[in-house]
Amino acid sequence: MSTDRYAVIGNPIAHSLSPVMQGAAFRATGIDARYDCVRVEADDVEGVLDDVRSGVYRGLNVTIPHKQLVTGLMDELAPAARRLSVVNTVVSSWGRLVGHNTDVDGFMAALASLELPANTGLAIVLGSGGAARAALEILRPRFRHICLVSRDPARAAAVALLGGARCRALPRRDLTALLARPDCSLLVNATPLGMEPLGHACPVPQDAYLQPQTAVLDLVYGRETPLLARARRAGCVCSDGLEMLVGQGAAAFRLWTSVKPDLQIMRDACVRELRKVETCSVS
Template sequence: MLTGTTKNLAVIGWPIAHSLSPVLQNAAIEKAGLDYVYTALPVKPEDLPAAVQGLKALQFRGWNVTIPHKTAIMPLLDAIDEDARIIGAVNTVVNDEGCLTGYNTDVTGFIEALLAAGFAPQDKTAVLLGAGGAARAVVWGLIKAGVTAIHIGVRSPKKVQPLVDEFSTYGTLTVSHWEQADFAAKLAAADLLVNTTPLGMFPQTNAMPPVDWSNVKADAFVYDIIYTPAETRLLREARLHGHPTLNGEDMLVGQGAAAFSKWTGVQPDIECMKVKLREALAT
C-alpha cells in the first residue's frame, strides 16, 4: 500500500513505455518488503533539466536513466562515479538529501553475469562485435576484470578508432573491419566473444554479425547482451558449434540489482527478478 512515507524511484527516458525496469524493481521491492515504489516516467530531451530538478524537488530517492539521456544528464548532477565518468554515461542516479550522484551499473551487470556463468576474464583475450550503446561499459568492465587485450570488429573502423584511442590509456585495444583477415586472426585467438550490436534482436531474429565459426577458438565463450529473443541466432549457432553461451538477461537483472542496492542499502532477490523478467518477456 502506498502511503505518505513511501519512497519513490523511477526510470526516465524517451520513449519509455517499453522499459522492463518497473517489472524488475517492483518485484525486488515487494520481495524485500520495502516501502518503495518504482515507476516509468517519459521525459523528452528538451525537458531533461526540468525533470531532474523536479525529481530532486519531489525527493525521489533515485532513478534509472535510459536512452537518450545517459550522457546528457551528467552535467546536471552533483557528482559522477569513476565508472560512469570513464564510460561517459550514467544509468543510475542516487539522491542523498539533494546531492545527486550518477553511476553506471551496466559494468557490474555485465561482469557479474559473466563470472556467474563460470568465465573469469582475467588474463584472457576478448573480441567484441560492434561498438554501439553498451560497448563502452563492456570494454571498461573487461579492462577492470583484467583482460589482456580487447579486439573490436565493426563495419567502420575509422568511426571506432577514437574509442580505441581513449581506452588504450587503460589497456590494449585494437579495431578492425569484421570481415578482414586481421580480424579473423584475432577471433581465432580470443577466449571470449561478445556481441554488442543489435543484430539478432527481436523482431529481426534472423540477423547476426558476420562470424565464421571455423575461425573461432574451439573453447571460446560466446556472450550476446541481447535478451529478446532468449537465444539469438548468434547464440544458437555458437551452441551448435559446441561453445558455452550466455544471453543478456543476467546483465539486465544485474545492473538493476546494483542500482537497487545503491538506493535501498538492501541486496535484492536476484532469482525473483529473473523470474519476473522472463514472465514479462513471455508476454
C-alpha cells in the same frame, strides 16, 4: 508516509523489464515504493531530472539513448561513471544528483556466469556505446588482448582508450579474421542487433566461423537472437543479457535504498514476465 517513486527513462522503453524486476525487489524487502517506465525524448530529460531534484522521484535508471546525455547533467559523478563518461543510475542526495554506472556491476555478473578461465586470450566487443564501455572496464584486467569492433571507427577509437594498451579498435571488415584466431575466447555483442526492430539481424557476418572455444555473450535479453542461435549450433558456451540486467538493477537498488536485494527474486520476476510476452532489450 508517502510512497517513494523511482523510474527508468529511455526511448523506446515499453519493452523494459526493470519495473517488474525492481517492483519485485521492493515488495520482497518491504519498502513502500513504486517504479515507473517513462518514455522520454531528449529535450525532456532535464525536466525529469528536475523532478528528481524536487523529490518527485527518489532515483532513476537511464537506458538508451540518454545515458551519455544524462552524464553531462549530473552534479557529481561516481568513479566508474566518471571514468566511462556514462551514467545509467541517478541517485538523489539532498537535492544533488549523483550519477553512477552500475552496468559495470551487471557486466561482471554476466561474465561470471560464463565461468571462463582467468587470463584468457582475445576478447572481441561489438559496439561502442554505454554497454561496450562497461564491458571494457571489466575485460581490461582479465584478457590479454581486446578488440573493439564498431560501425563508427572514430567513436570506437576513442572508446578503445578505456581498454588501455591491450585494447585496439578495428573495422568491421576485420571481424571474420578475428573470430578465426586460435586465441579467440570471448565475443560480446553490445549492439542493438538482435533487439526489435532489428530482431532478425546478426552482428557476425555470414561467412564468419564461430569456434566452439569462443564463449558468446549477447547483451540483448528476452529472446533467442540470431547470434545466440548460431553460437549454440557451433557448440559455444553462450548467454544472453539477463544476468547483466539483474546485476545492474540490484546495484542500483542498493544505491537507492542501502538494502541488498535478493537477486534470485529479481531474476525470477524477469523470467516470469518473459514467459508472458516476447521482448528484448540492451541494458
